[in-house]
Amino acid sequence: MVLFENVSKIYGKSNVKAVDDLTLELRPGEIYGFLGPNGAGKTTTIKMLTGILPFESGRITVFGRDVVTDAVAAKREIGYVTDSGVMYEKLSGREFVDFMADVYGVSVAERRQRCDELLAAFNLASAFDSRIETYSHGMKQKIAIIGALVHAPRVLVLDEPMVGLDPQSARELKEIMRRHADAGNVVFFSTHVLDTAEKICDRVGIITGGRLVMSGSLDEIKAAKGDESLEDIFLSVAGTGTEV
C-alpha cells in the first residue's frame, strides 16, 4: 500500500504549488491511473514518491516505510520507469538489467526467469546485447520497463509509459501491468491518454493545477458525474481548452 498524506511541493523559488495538499491511497492488486493535462503535477508526484524530489510538507509511505526517513527501504519496494527515457546509454541492455538486479539484490536465476519472458513479449531479445544508445525511443522505454520489473517490485510506478510504444508493445505492457497488479502489487501510472486509462484502470484520479480533483473507480466517477464519458468528465474538471 502507498499512502500520500497532505503532500505539497513548491519548486525552487516559484510560489506555485506544483502539487497541492495531495492525499491518496494506492492499494495492492489494483492499477491506479493518474490523469491530468500537461503540467498538472503528475511527474512531480511520481518523483516525490520515488525519492527523486524532496518536498516541503506531508508524508509518503510505501508499505509503511517513509520515503524520507526510511528512504532506502522504501526504494527497495519500488520499480520506476521515467518519462524521459533516461538511461545509461553506454551499457548494453543486458548490462543495464544486470546493474539493476545487482543493486536490488536479485539472483542470476531470477533475472533469467523474469527477463526472458519480458524480452520475448517486447521482441527485444535480439538487441539485448547492444548498447542502449543504439535503441529507438520505444526500445529504450521497453528496457527501462524490464529494468524496473527485474526485482518484482511491490509497487510499479510508470510515468507516461505508453508514449513511444508501438501498438503491440503497448498491449503487451497493459497485460504486464494487469498481471503485476493481479499478483497483489500496486501499479501506479500517469497518462493523458484517456482510452488507455478507461480500459485498464481499476481506479483513476484526475489532477489539475496540482490538486487532485477527483478519485475513485471509473463507475463511481461516472455515477457521480451522471454517466458522462471519461473524456467529458476529464475535460470538464481539467478545464476545456487545456492542452491534453
Added chain:
Amino acid sequence: MHGWFLMTRTLMKTFFRKGKGDGSRFAGMIVLAALGALLSAGVAVMFAFLGPAFAAVGIVPEVTALLLDAGFIVVLVFGTIGIFSYVYFARDSEFLLSLPVRPSAVFLAKLAAVYAQEIMIAALVMVPGTLALGISTVQPATYYIMILLALLLVPVMALLVASLVSVPLAAAASFFRRKGAVSGILLIILFAAFMGVYMYFVYSMSYGTGGDQSVEEILAEMQSGMVTMASVLYPVYALARFGTLTPALVGSVAGSALIDLAIFFGTVIAAGALTVLISGKAYKGAALRQNEHTSSVTSAREYVASSALGALMKKEWREMVRNISFAFQCLAGVVLAPVIVVVVSLASGMQNFTLVPLPSAEIMAWGTSLLMIVMMGVGMNQFATTAVSREGQSFAYSKTIPVPYATQLLAKIIVADIIAYITVTLSLVAAIVTAAIGGYADPLAIVLSAVFLLVYTAAYVNFGVLHDLKKPKLDWVTPREAVKSNATTVVPMLLDFLIGILGVVLVCVLTIVFDANFGLPAAGTGIAFGALIILSAAALVWSVSYIRKNADKYYNRLSI
C-alpha cells in the same frame, strides 16, 4: 555565409549559457579567476626575472616562440578533444545537418564555438609570460602587436591543424567497433608521438655537450639548441622573430620582419583553405557515421551478478570508458603524465648546463619532477572532479536505486583512486628512471615523495568528488559540457597546481636552507615532506568522515 553566422551565434549561445545565472556558480567563477590570476602572476614574475638572462644569452625570440608554442600545443590537445566530442560525436549532428545549411557551414560554426573556448585557455598560457618577457627585455611595439596576433591566430592555427588531424582519426575510428575507445587511443598515441618529437629535440640539445667546453661554446650550443627547438613550429617562430624584430632571413630588419609576418599569415591562410576544403567535405559523412552504432555489441552474453558496490563500480567504469570525451579526460593522463614528467625532468636537468649553478640542483630537479606528477598525474585526471556531473540525466537512477548515497560515492571514489594510482605510479617510475639517468636520484626524497603521493592522491580524489557533489553539472547534452564548461573541474585542478607549487617550493627551500646553515640537506627534506604528509593525511581523514556524514545531505539537495 549568412547560415554560418546564424548557426555560430546559436551554438555560442547554447555553449556559454548553460548553467549560468546563479550565485554560487558566479562565486565559483570568481575563485577560478582568482586562481588563474595567481598562476598567471607566478608565470609573469618568473619571466620578468629570467627575461634579462634570456636577453644576455640572446634567446628572447626563441623563448617567446616556445611560449607561443605552449599555447599552440595546449589548444591542439584540447581542441582535438573538443572537435571530436563537440563536432564529430555531438548528438545534435543529425539535427544540424538536416537544416538547410551547407555541412561545411555547420562544421565551421562548430569550429568557431570551440575556438571561442580555446582562446581563453590560450590567453592564460601565452599572455602572462610573453607580456612579462616583453616588458623586462624592453621589446619594441611590434612585440605587443605580436602578442595580439598570437592570441587571435595561434589558436586558429592549432584548431585548423586539429581539425585536419581529426579527419583521418575519425575515419580510422569508424572502422572499429568501439569508435570512442579507438579514437581516444589514437589521440593519445598521436600526442605521445608529438611529445616524443619535442622530447627528442630537448634531449639532443642538452646531452650533445661534452664535459670540458668553454663558456662560449656552451652558450653557442644552447643558442643553436633553442633555435632548433623553436623551429619545430616554424610559422610561430617567424611570428616571434617579427615581434622581437630579429632579422633572420634577410639582412634588413624591416624586410625580415615583413617576410616573417608573411610566413605566419601565409601558413594560417593556407591551413584555413585546406581545412575548408577537406574537413568541411569529410565532416558530413564522418559525423553521421560516428552516430551509427550498428556494431557496438558488447561481448557478454550471460547475466553476471556482483555486489551492489561492484555493480556501481562497473557502471562507473563503462559509462566513462565508452564515452570518448570522458575517456580522454579521465585516462589520457595515464599515458601523458609519465611522458610529460620525462620531458620536463630532462628539461630541468638542463639546469646543470646553465651558467648560473643553482645550489642543491638535485633537489630542484627532483622537485620539478614531483611537481609534474602532482600537476599532470593527479590534477589533470578528471574522473574525480566529474564524478557526479558525468551522471547527467541518468542521475535519476542514483536517487531511485536502494543503495545508500555514501556507497554510491564510495564506488566513484574507488574507481577514481584506481585510475589516479596507476597514473601516479607510472609517472613516479618515469621520474625515478629519469633522475637515475640524470644523476640526481636521492633515495630519501624518492621514498618520501612516494609516501606523500600515496596520501595526497587519495585526499585529492576525495576533495574532487566532494567539490563536484556540491554543485554538479547535470543538465548537459554533449559530454563535453559536463567536463569542459564545468567550473567544478577547473577549481580543484588549479588548487592542485597551487598545492604542488607551494609543496615543492617548501621542499626545495627547507633542503637548501638546512644544507646552507647546518650542512644537513636530508633534515630539511625530511621536515618538509613530513609536514606535507601530515597535512595530506589530515585532509584525507577529514574528507572521509565529511563525505560519510554529509553524502545524504548533498544528494537530497540534488534533483533532476
